Amino acid sequence: KAGVTQTPRYLIKTRGQQVTLSCSPISGHRSVSWYQQTPGQGLQFLFEYFSETQRNKGNFPGRFSGRQFSNSRSEMNVSTLELGDSALYLCASSFLQGNEQFFGPGTRLTVL
Amino acid sequence: DQQVKQNSPSLSVQEGRISILNCDYTNSMFDYFLWYKKYPAEGPTFLISISSIKDKNEDGRFTVFLNKSAKHLSLHIVPSQPGDSAVYFCAAMSSNSGGSNYKLTFGKGTLLTVNP
Numbered sequence: 376k377a378g379v380t381q382t383p384r385y386l387i388k389t390r391g392q393q394v395t396l397s398c399s400p401i402s403g404h405r406s407v408s409w410y411q412q413t414p415g416q417g418l419q420f421l422f423e424y425f426s427e428t429q430r431n432k433g434n435f436p437g438r439f440s441g442r443q444f445s446n447s448r449s450e451m452n453v454s455t456l457e458l459g460d461s462a463l464y465l466c467a468s469s470f471l472q473g474n475e476q477f478f479g480p481g482t483r484l485t486v487l
Numbered sequence: 488d489q490q491v492k493q494n495s496p497s498l499s500v501q502e503g504r505i506s507i508l509n510c511d512y513t514n515s516m517f518d519y520f521l522w523y524k525k526y527p528a529e530g531p532t533f534l535i536s537i538s539s540i541k542d543k544n545e546d547g548r549f550t551v552f553l554n555k556s557a558k559h560l561s562l563h564i565v566p567s568q569p570g571d572s573a574v575y576f577c578a579a580m581s582s583n584s585g586g587s588n589y590k591l592t593f594g595k596g597t598l599l600t601v602n603p
Contacts, residue, residue: 379530408590408591410593416595417576417593417594417595417596418531418576418578418591418593418596419593420590420591420592420593423590431590433590465530465531467530467591475521475533475536476533476591477533478523478530478531478532479530480528480529480530481529481530
Protein backbone atom coordinates (compact mmCIF):
# COMPACT_ATOMS: atom_id res chain seq x y z
CA LYS A 376 0.00 0.00 0.00
CA ALA A 377 1.48 3.34 -1.00
CA GLY A 378 2.21 5.83 1.76
CA VAL A 379 1.22 9.44 2.08
CA THR A 380 2.60 11.50 -0.78
CA GLN A 381 3.19 15.21 -0.82
CA THR A 382 4.01 17.47 -3.74
CA PRO A 383 6.12 19.34 -4.34
CA ARG A 384 8.93 18.22 -2.04
CA TYR A 385 10.73 21.56 -2.20
CA LEU A 386 9.50 25.03 -3.01
CA ILE A 387 11.07 28.48 -3.05
CA LYS A 388 8.84 31.53 -3.07
CA THR A 389 9.22 35.23 -2.35
CA ARG A 390 7.39 37.33 0.19
CA GLY A 391 3.87 38.27 -0.83
CA GLN A 392 3.37 35.31 -3.13
CA GLN A 393 0.96 32.49 -2.46
CA VAL A 394 1.57 28.78 -2.51
CA THR A 395 -0.50 25.59 -2.77
CA LEU A 396 0.73 22.30 -1.37
CA SER A 397 -0.81 18.95 -2.17
CA CYS A 398 -1.26 15.78 -0.13
CA SER A 399 -2.51 12.37 -1.22
CA PRO A 400 -3.43 10.19 1.77
CA ILE A 401 -3.03 6.46 2.07
CA SER A 402 -5.73 4.72 0.06
CA GLY A 403 -8.84 4.33 2.22
CA HIS A 404 -7.83 6.99 4.72
CA ARG A 405 -10.41 9.72 5.09
CA SER A 406 -8.82 12.05 7.60
CA VAL A 407 -6.02 14.39 6.57
CA SER A 408 -4.18 16.69 8.94
CA TRP A 409 -1.58 19.34 8.21
CA TYR A 410 1.31 20.39 10.44
CA GLN A 411 4.02 23.02 10.28
CA GLN A 412 7.46 22.10 11.57
CA THR A 413 10.00 24.77 12.40
CA PRO A 414 13.23 24.37 14.39
CA GLY A 415 12.04 26.53 17.25
CA GLN A 416 8.42 25.39 17.53
CA GLY A 417 8.44 21.72 16.67
CA LEU A 418 5.32 20.36 14.97
CA GLN A 419 2.32 22.63 15.16
CA PHE A 420 -1.14 21.59 14.10
CA LEU A 421 -2.67 23.59 11.25
CA PHE A 422 -5.98 21.89 10.47
CA GLU A 423 -7.70 18.59 9.92
CA TYR A 424 -10.13 17.55 7.22
CA PHE A 425 -12.51 14.65 7.27
CA SER A 426 -15.10 13.92 4.60
CA GLU A 427 -14.29 17.17 2.80
CA THR A 428 -15.03 19.26 5.91
CA GLN A 429 -12.58 21.08 8.13
CA ARG A 430 -13.14 19.48 11.53
CA ASN A 431 -10.39 21.07 13.52
CA LYS A 432 -8.21 24.14 13.27
CA GLY A 433 -4.98 25.18 14.95
CA ASN A 434 -3.82 28.62 15.95
CA PHE A 435 -2.71 30.01 12.59
CA PRO A 436 -3.80 33.18 10.78
CA GLY A 437 -6.40 33.12 8.06
CA ARG A 438 -3.67 33.24 5.42
CA PHE A 439 -3.45 29.50 5.95
CA SER A 440 -6.33 27.59 4.43
CA GLY A 441 -7.05 24.19 3.05
CA ARG A 442 -9.56 21.92 1.48
CA GLN A 443 -10.23 18.27 0.92
CA PHE A 444 -11.63 16.66 -2.18
CA SER A 445 -14.07 13.79 -2.52
CA ASN A 446 -11.18 11.35 -3.08
CA SER A 447 -9.70 12.51 0.27
CA ARG A 448 -6.79 14.30 -1.37
CA SER A 449 -6.09 17.60 0.34
CA GLU A 450 -4.52 20.89 -0.54
CA MET A 451 -3.15 23.58 1.69
CA ASN A 452 -2.83 27.18 0.61
CA VAL A 453 -0.80 29.99 2.13
CA SER A 454 -1.42 33.49 0.82
CA THR A 455 0.72 36.62 1.19
CA LEU A 456 3.77 34.63 2.22
CA GLU A 457 5.99 35.93 4.99
CA LEU A 458 9.59 35.02 5.78
CA GLY A 459 8.40 33.26 8.92
CA ASP A 460 6.35 30.83 6.85
CA SER A 461 9.54 29.06 5.84
CA ALA A 462 9.10 25.59 7.28
CA LEU A 463 8.54 21.93 6.60
CA TYR A 464 4.83 21.33 5.99
CA LEU A 465 3.73 17.83 6.87
CA CYS A 466 0.56 16.07 5.93
CA ALA A 467 -0.72 13.06 7.85
CA SER A 468 -3.57 10.72 7.11
CA SER A 469 -5.57 8.30 9.20
CA PHE A 470 -8.42 5.93 8.49
CA LEU A 471 -10.76 7.75 10.83
CA GLN A 472 -10.45 10.72 13.09
CA GLY A 473 -8.54 9.77 16.20
CA ASN A 474 -6.61 6.86 14.68
CA GLU A 475 -2.84 6.76 14.43
CA GLN A 476 -1.65 9.20 11.81
CA PHE A 477 0.78 8.34 9.05
CA PHE A 478 2.94 11.16 7.81
CA GLY A 479 4.17 12.07 4.37
CA PRO A 480 7.76 13.23 3.74
CA GLY A 481 6.76 16.88 3.84
CA THR A 482 7.15 19.90 1.60
CA ARG A 483 10.08 22.15 2.44
CA LEU A 484 8.95 25.74 1.78
CA THR A 485 11.53 28.52 1.70
CA VAL A 486 10.31 32.11 1.56
CA LEU A 487 12.91 34.66 0.39
CA ASP B 488 1.06 27.66 26.35
CA GLN B 489 2.87 24.42 25.61
CA GLN B 490 0.64 21.52 26.56
CA VAL B 491 3.18 18.82 25.73
CA LYS B 492 6.74 19.35 26.85
CA GLN B 493 9.91 17.49 26.09
CA ASN B 494 12.39 19.24 28.29
CA SER B 495 15.51 17.56 26.94
CA PRO B 496 16.34 18.80 23.45
CA SER B 497 18.99 16.13 23.08
CA LEU B 498 20.18 12.87 24.60
CA SER B 499 23.31 10.87 23.89
CA VAL B 500 23.72 7.20 24.88
CA GLN B 501 26.08 4.34 24.14
CA GLU B 502 25.03 1.48 21.92
CA GLY B 503 23.56 -1.36 23.96
CA ARG B 504 22.50 0.87 26.85
CA ILE B 505 19.02 2.08 27.68
CA SER B 506 17.64 5.32 26.22
CA ILE B 507 14.95 7.08 28.26
CA LEU B 508 13.06 9.90 26.64
CA ASN B 509 10.69 11.93 28.78
CA CYS B 510 7.53 13.86 28.11
CA ASP B 511 5.23 15.91 30.35
CA TYR B 512 1.76 17.18 29.59
CA THR B 513 -0.53 19.69 31.23
CA ASN B 514 -3.92 19.05 29.65
CA SER B 515 -5.85 16.60 31.80
CA MET B 516 -8.18 15.89 28.86
CA PHE B 517 -5.40 14.07 27.02
CA ASP B 518 -6.03 10.35 27.15
CA TYR B 519 -4.07 8.93 24.25
CA PHE B 520 -0.34 9.35 23.78
CA LEU B 521 1.96 8.53 20.92
CA TRP B 522 5.65 8.55 20.15
CA TYR B 523 6.94 9.33 16.69
CA LYS B 524 10.46 9.02 15.34
CA LYS B 525 11.75 11.36 12.68
CA TYR B 526 14.82 11.09 10.48
CA PRO B 527 16.07 14.14 8.56
CA ALA B 528 14.24 14.79 5.30
CA GLU B 529 11.49 12.30 6.21
CA GLY B 530 8.11 12.63 7.84
CA PRO B 531 7.60 11.36 11.39
CA THR B 532 7.03 7.62 11.73
CA PHE B 533 4.64 6.23 14.32
CA LEU B 534 6.49 4.21 16.92
CA ILE B 535 4.25 3.26 19.82
CA SER B 536 1.19 4.53 21.64
CA ILE B 537 -0.54 4.16 24.97
CA SER B 538 -4.05 4.77 26.17
CA SER B 539 -4.70 6.33 29.55
CA ILE B 540 -6.34 3.12 30.74
CA LYS B 541 -2.90 1.52 30.73
CA ASP B 542 0.33 2.43 32.46
CA LYS B 543 2.67 0.47 30.20
CA ASN B 544 2.82 -0.66 26.62
CA GLU B 545 5.63 -2.68 25.13
CA ASP B 546 6.63 -3.40 21.55
CA GLY B 547 9.93 -5.13 21.08
CA ARG B 548 12.73 -2.88 22.24
CA PHE B 549 10.34 0.00 22.87
CA THR B 550 8.30 0.48 26.02
CA VAL B 551 6.18 3.46 26.92
CA PHE B 552 5.27 4.18 30.53
CA LEU B 553 2.45 6.48 31.57
CA ASN B 554 2.11 8.10 35.00
CA LYS B 555 -1.27 9.84 34.90
CA SER B 556 -1.03 11.38 38.33
CA ALA B 557 2.26 13.04 37.39
CA LYS B 558 1.09 13.75 33.82
CA HIS B 559 4.31 12.18 32.64
CA LEU B 560 5.24 9.57 30.09
CA SER B 561 8.52 8.10 29.04
CA LEU B 562 9.83 6.02 26.18
CA HIS B 563 12.43 3.38 26.96
CA ILE B 564 14.56 1.90 24.22
CA VAL B 565 16.61 -1.09 25.22
CA PRO B 566 19.09 -1.99 23.93
CA SER B 567 19.75 1.21 22.00
CA GLN B 568 21.15 0.87 18.49
CA PRO B 569 22.90 3.43 16.27
CA GLY B 570 19.93 3.23 13.87
CA ASP B 571 17.74 4.60 16.64
CA SER B 572 19.46 7.96 16.27
CA ALA B 573 16.68 10.35 15.30
CA VAL B 574 14.39 13.03 16.70
CA TYR B 575 11.67 11.58 18.91
CA PHE B 576 8.39 13.42 19.28
CA CYS B 577 5.87 12.84 22.00
CA ALA B 578 2.25 13.59 21.03
CA ALA B 579 -1.04 13.62 22.87
CA MET B 580 -4.71 13.84 22.03
CA SER B 581 -8.14 13.67 23.59
CA SER B 582 -10.24 10.86 22.16
CA ASN B 583 -13.42 11.75 24.04
CA SER B 584 -14.25 15.02 22.35
CA GLY B 585 -16.83 13.64 19.94
CA GLY B 586 -14.75 14.29 16.89
CA SER B 587 -14.26 17.95 17.54
CA ASN B 588 -10.76 17.76 18.86
CA TYR B 589 -8.99 14.88 17.16
CA LYS B 590 -5.77 16.76 16.80
CA LEU B 591 -2.35 15.74 17.93
CA THR B 592 -0.44 18.12 20.13
CA PHE B 593 3.28 17.53 19.78
CA GLY B 594 6.24 18.25 21.96
CA LYS B 595 9.25 19.95 20.41
CA GLY B 596 11.20 16.72 20.14
CA THR B 597 14.34 15.17 21.60
CA LEU B 598 17.32 14.39 19.40
CA LEU B 599 18.62 10.97 20.38
CA THR B 600 22.16 10.05 19.38
CA VAL B 601 23.27 6.47 19.92
CA ASN B 602 27.04 6.19 19.75
CA PRO B 603 28.63 2.94 18.52
